[in-house]
Amino acid sequence: MVLVTKYPPIPRLSIVVPVGCDAAAFEATLVSVLENQPDGSEVIVCHDGDYDDPFSLAGEVRFVTAASNDLVDAVSAGATAAHGRFVHVLADGLRATDGWADSALEKFEHHDAGVVAPVIRSGLDQVILGAGWHDSADRLCKANASGKRKVSAGRKNIGAYLTASFWRRDLLRSLGKSCDLRDELEACYAYEWMSRDAGWRCVLADESNVISDHDSINGDESSWSRGTRLRAIRSSFQTGGWSKACKASMIATIANGFRPSMFAESIGQVFAPLSEASITKSLRPQDVVASDDGGAAMIHRMPERSFDVSRRAA
Template identity: 35%
Template sequence: MSRLAIVIPFLGDTQRLEETLVSVLENRPPDSEVLVVLCRPYDNPYHLEDEVRFVPGPARPSWAGALNHGTAAARAVYIHALCCGATVTEGWAEPALHHFHEPTVAAVAPAIAESTLPERVLAGLYYDPRGAIRQCHVGPESRGFSSVPVAPHWAAAFYRKSAWEAAGPLAEEVGDQLAMLDFALTLAALGHRTVVEPRCVVRMSAGGVSSSAFRRACDAERFYWRWAGVSGPKKLASHARYVAADCLAGLADLSFFARLAGRLVGLAGWRTAGRQRRRIEDLKQACRLANASAPTQRLIPVRGNGSAGPASAGCPSPAGRPLRAAK
């Protein structure tokens, strides 16, 4: 078994895939394997079979589904999800992998530097029970969010595979852009942590996973109701105000009606609010049983009997590099 598996979902952009493969293979960490999950045909013109393992993708192509397939096929202790279009430098993975010496850490969010805005460094996502989903920046002028769960950005993330297997897979139904956040909240509910490592830098070219204003609004509304079932809809009035403000913000780019329609369609998610709560309870019970049968190899430090909602566990800001939420 390898130490690290680098999993790259391929959704059809050959140029971006090859850009990432060149970067990864030039700077490949020791004791690692590279997997490309093929959601679209790839001719493999450079005959990389000896260096890259090509894995068939899901029948219904999606970034989250491809990552699930790749992680299941990986033979490694840790997983590094990497999006096509991402580039890395020598030794980029080591600072992130170091965090896994702490048994409660299940995921590490690297810093994402955008090629078009190099001064804008992203450190993942945060979420609050109103339903607000924001990007976190790494910057010297930032304020920390020490009590808010942080999920890795979809462009790159590191996971402990045993924790992935205990809490996963990614929920494809929440959409590609929210799958990482959903998984981070699941890990937090089980007592695990996601940490940010600003010394692990992944550069991302423009493009990648994208969706329409309607789809983003619909996914966000469904996501709110999915997690309201875990923590309880304690901030329903705040959520309503937030949704109104979000829709009105669409007047600036003519997406008001698309956002409003997406939110209305996403309201159907309230019917499934209890499903996620039951799933979390089942996962906790499964982890307790696993821990009881192998007390010296605890998979997940499950919390007490009380429910753990989206705001109950957090990600500490990295020392010297505070986080702030992008507006």
């Protein structure tokens, strides 16, 4: 008798669902994923060690322990544990819809598509809260929110929100190891700039819809710190300094002339040079897998089997 060892099929997609601070929101997100789970996919739940699986889902999902319940740590742990060629992150408060992953995965047929942004819609009236984001004169990391039910014309350079995004697995892994920023919005912004620097681009999947239980994108709140920190991150990849920061701040202030709530964020960009040095030290774009180096290799590489779920992802 010949014994043949059978290995489970390697999934094409790994869906990472982090456990956040809101247990009810996390459960709603996980249920939506399981109800609409695509064929050839696995579901990974990332938590800080305190989640005890009250619904006995160990047979349907894989549980991975992250360094903390911060989104950035959870995503990093999920990407390291993922067996799929592609990784989808869906954070709590967001819900999957029927077929939402199919059209997003099709976008990876473009060899330089490293990340794909789905359309985030309000659960109340289906209007678009964010079809990715872009940088504009009045604001950095500005949501592509049309306030309509149809996606507006695409933009050349967009980014994806980390809370709802599709990635090439090896790209996401390398970003997690190359960025020390732990704030969710800052990491989201830095990931996009590092990806561009490595030759990748973000693509919008206009037929991939996720539903938000909130009426705004997380991290979209205006603040002085938001303007300062995002401008400092951008300056790490473009010309920085006081002159550039002052000019950007002045333009943003004028552009937001009829929106007083945005003044603090606009003026905050002036002080970006104070944070540029520390932020630059937190980013190692040279360690991000490049589109011309990793594109073919990451598709055919066998999954690692040595991941210890009791420890933080390396």
